[in-house]
Amino acid sequence: MSLDVPATPTAELSSRLRQLELASSQLDQVHAGRLAAAEYLHGADLAGPHPSTPFAHGAAGADQLLRQLRPVLAALPEGEEGISRPRTGLRIALIAERHLVHTLEGAAELVHLAPTAWQGALDAAPAERPDLLVVAPVQAGRRDAWKGAGDPGTYVRRRITGSIIPAFRGVGIPVVFWGTQESRFYEDWVDVAQQADHVLTVAEELVERYAADCPRARTVEVMRPAVNPLLHSPIGTRPASADLITYAGTWHAKLFPQRREYATALLEGVIRSGRRLLLFDPRSQAATRDDRFSYPRGFTPYLASHVGPKKLIALQRASDAAIALNSTVASQTACSPTALTLQACGTAVLSTYNQGLNSEHPHVHLAQSAEDVASHLETLPLEELRRIQAAGLRTAFLQDHVVDRLHDLASVAEVDARSALPAEPRVLAVAEQVTPALARQLQRQSIGPVELVAWDQAPARAGAVDMLLPVSPGRSYGPEYAADHLAAFAYQSASVTTKLDGPAESADQWAHRRLDGDSAALELTAWWRPEPALLASRERLRAARREFAVYAIDHGEHGPADGVLARSAEPRERDDDVSAVAVEVRRRAEQLGLRLTVIVPVYNNGSHLRHKGFASLRRSALFSQMQVLLIDDGSTDAVTVTTVDELAAEHPNVTAYHFAPGGSGSASRPRNLGIQLTATEYVAYLDPDDEMVCGGLARLVEELDAHPEADLAMGNVLRWSTRRLRIDHHQELREVFGGSDDDAARTLVLPEDSLARWGFRSLRIHAAVIRTSWLQPLDLQMPLGALGQDNYLSQQMLHHARRIRTVDVDVNAYYSEVSGSAVNAISPRYFAKYLPLEQDRVAWLREQGLLEDYRQTRLEGYVVNWYLKKLSLISSEQWREAAEHIAEILALYEDGPWTRPEIDQFLTDLRTAVENG
Structure with missing residues (x-):
């Protein structure tokens, strides 16, 4: 076959070649910073537009898209001083x-x-x-x-x-x-x-x-940064320009390599989702060449001309979501100030990883990968988006208000702030009929117990109330109900706030704006320091509504009297009925055709459960085939108990089980029960403050479907601490047990001495999908109240397994530096909780004939690199008590002889401490 090629290009082809040469030259100049991206993009017609670029939204470039948003920005009202937070006199x-x-x-x-x-x-x-x-x-x-x-x-x-x-x-x-x-x-x-x-x-x-x-x-x-409601305000932001996402900041191509790596995935994920993206960075568009500040080529179509700070904040207020990049990763208190100010704008935050944001702001979405970010944006329901934004407003204005920060500053400097703030706001709820159910709901408020009185008792409280909550037994009130009202008084000037009725789709048109008082249901309002006359009766307060402009917050944290919020507040004095729950779990599994059970142990971490663990499952393509078991280990936190019940009520494939309040001390009890309840073909584990990522669960299920001989399928783990570390279980297992990249399809057949050959190392069970018919008969019970039990279980599973599959896919994102988590709260009790684990492990190793192998290959390294390393973090006052717990653990292994000098030195130090009293 031959092609006829003209000796000289046609005029049309020559013109096209010149266009390509010019476009390539201009793109090089954009990348070098010598030409504004918008100037180049104005004539870019050589390739079809990506769905997220300005071209796909009827704009010739980012600047034209920005101009299209002018009416939205012009309609935004100015921010206001919070009525509960008057300016200081400093x-x-x-x-x-x-x-x-x-x-x-x-x-x-x-x-x-x-x-x-x-x-x-x-x-x-x-x-x-x-x-x-x-x-x-x-x-x-x-x-x-x-x-x-x-x-x-x-x-x-x-x-x-x-x-x-x-x-x-x-x-x-x-x-x-x-x-x-x-x-x-x-x-x-x-x-x-x-x-x-x-x-x-x-x-x-x-x-x-x-x-x-x-x-x-x-x-x-x-002293952390602050938010200022005069600038950072949700007023007038609903409905927002829903699909716009912004980022303002310098790229710093070389200065912050971690941030650049994580930010690339975040921005690429936004682009994949098809959302409108606008980037603002004058340094990247500077007329002088400086590659230190130039965005990579793939992001230049989204660069808009620089805007001033007020216009930028207006854009962020008008957006449902925006981006914050963290230059600091390993800090529990220092994070991007933008991550805080965006929350104060009522804007959901997409961010790169930071320890403090992960610990204190679980509703901030931390980018794992481009796929993860795109999935988050594509699958996030409007109701959940509004929950995220409400959580951000509570956090910003109840923890980081600028007036509070200035009072702290004045206290440090020992000067008079010349303004008064209530140390603890005095909150009073009043109802026509005081019922036990209503009283329980108000006792469970996240701001602390709220006293409930009848209307005839209210006049006696005149002048001693900061926030009045008229309530009704005809409704139920969630644990964040009072906090939402209290936060609203901190960012706007109306003396009356109200919640709205209905779902987000209908409530949005009224949310975060002023309403005529007549349209506000009295039992959903809150009143800031009401005049004494208004406490005379319910009728007097009801009539007074029309005299006030009322600020509408949103529609969350309340419901019907017989709804899930009311049921969650009912007293729990005993464990749920296991038999009844087991029947329901099996019925739902059969009825809905569920294939994979995910066991989630929960204890006083409801916000992380909702926004981290569960949100990651909801994003999975396999979610409709999952049976999610939320096993509450006796939480005493009302937000957690309510979250568990709400998720179970909202999703037919989610089942809640509650142990009586108090907790067992670790995740062992709920995990053990979860295995007992499992009624699907496969089972997996997830902790509420971690995430499943990258479609890993679905990939492991496919692997087990294709290989019925395998007992389990294992993927990889992303571990976040001071950086992102990829734990490559796939490669590690294949190196030890004979698989290779050239033989990736091979099922690994484990020898009888697999655990010793493996060196008794840990595998993260959260990166595995396990065949239920293999695991349940083993009856591997995690020691109650123990820490480290998941790693111990992985050792037991590897010992008993004979055939496993490994897949080179990331499955689980493990956040190892969550402030306050059991594994990070180092105290003598921390070491005491390892004693039942080691007692169980010693007995099991002896039973399996593995104790001596464990002593020779694993024990001393584990003692030095885990126990003694953790001991170095403890205070001198607590050292002896903690050290004695470690000594008890060592005694379980027949107390030596020890080959590692660190252990001998530790024992010498302990003997000296005991002798010296």
Whole structure:
């Protein structure tokens, strides 16, 4: 076959080639930062648009898409001062970056200093001088007044340390250094901190370092960033421009390699989802070539021209979701301030990993992969989106309000904030009929128990109530009901708030806006410091509604009197009936054709359950075939109990079981019961504060379907701590038991001595799907109240298994640094909870004839690298008690002889501690 190729290109082909050459040249210039992306994209017609690009939404470029949003932005009302959080009377002299200036504006009187204009603040009469001087790391500052201050050797920096701070201290004005910078930039600003009377840092891991380096400081404490309702506000944001997602910030191609890696997956996931994406970064579009700040080519179509801070915040308020990138990963207190301010805007947050966000803000979606982000956006129901946004508003305004932060600042500096805040808001609920059910619901509020009285008792409380909640036995109230109202009083100025009726689809048109008081149901309202006359009777308060503009929050946290919220509040004095639940589990499995049971042990971690563990299952393509068993180990937290019941009520393939309140001390009891209840062909484990990812469960089920001889299928684990670590169980197992990449289809046949050959290492059971007909007859009971039981179970399963499949797919994301989790709360009790585990393990190893092998290959390394490493984290006051528990564990293994010198030294140290009393 031959092709006729013209000797000279046709005019049409020549024109097309010139277009391609020009486009390629321009794209190179975009990548190099010499040409604005929007300028190039205006004529880009050589390839079909991706569904998420501006072209697919009727815009020639990102800037035109931005112009299309002008009506939405113009309709947004201004933010308001919260009626419960009046501005302070503080006068603060300030040297700071613009974002901190904007956060503090309106909450205090700011005196902006400049390198050549600061003396006037001290020349004023003593009563008119600032109360304190706050200095924070600054690169440019307000109106670029402090440009160059980030360099310790510059003139402007020397003005801070050599002139301004000494002058303020000289007249008795306290100086506060607020370290808002990344830990890696500590050295750049420690010289300023050393001049301060008080040192504050957003990073708890820097407290000891500051204390050692700053002997002048009287105080060294953690102080997190804040949110300001004048800027960051949900008012007027429903319905929002639902499919817009924004990110504003510099790419930093080289400075933060972790952030760049994780951010790439996040942005690619947004693009895959088809959502409209807008990126704002003037440095990436600068006219000068600087590859340090250039976005990769794949993201340049989404770059829009730079906008000012007010317009950017309006865009974030108008968006249902937006992006925050974390430069710091390994901190429980320092995270991207944007992650906090977005929540205050009522915006759901997509973020890269940060320990503190994962621990304290489980409703923030942390990107695992592009596939994960796309699936999250594509499958997130509107009701769940509104739950996420409501959780963000509660967190932001009840924990990080700027007025609260300034009161903390005044307390540290020992100055008068000149405004009053109730230490604990006095909340009173009042009902026409006080019923036990209603009283229980109000006792279970997340802000603390709320007293309930009848209307005839209300007048006696006049003047002693901060928030009044009229309630009715005709409704039920969730544990976050009072918190939602309390948060709303912190971000808007109306003295009456209300919840809405109906689902999100109908309630959205009224949410986060003012309503006529007549349209608000009295039993869904809250009143901030009502006049005494209004407490006279229900009729008086009801009639007064029309005199007020009422702020509508949303439709969550209440329901019918006989609904799930009411049932969750019923007292539980005994365990649920196992037999009855087993019958129901089997019936549902058969009726719905369910194939995989996922056992989720739960204890006082309902927010993580809803937004982490369960949300990851809901995203799975296999979800409709799963039977999710939520086994509550006796939670005492009302939010957790309610969450378990709500999820079971909302999804027919979810079953809840509750043990009586109190807890057993570990996940063993609920996991054991979960296996007993399992009625499907396959079973898997998931902890509520971890996630299933990348379609891994579905892939493992496919593997077992195709290989009925296999007892279980195992995938890989993503472990998040100070970084993301991939635990490659697939490769590890194949290396030990004879599989290879060239023989990936082979089922691994394990020898009789498989556990010894494996070296008694752990496998994460959460990355496995197990055949129920193999596992249930083994009756492997996890030791009650023990820690480490899941790793022990993996050893037992590997010993008993004869054929397994491995798949090179990530299945489970394990967050190892969750603040307050059982494995991270190090105390003597932590080591005591390993004693029942080791007692059980010693007995089992002896029974299986494996005890000596374990001693020779695993025991001492485990003692040194686990127990003694954890012991090094404990306080000196608790060391002996914890050490004695470890000694008890060692005695189970016949107390030596030990070959590792670390163990002998530990035993010597313990004997010395005992002898010295």
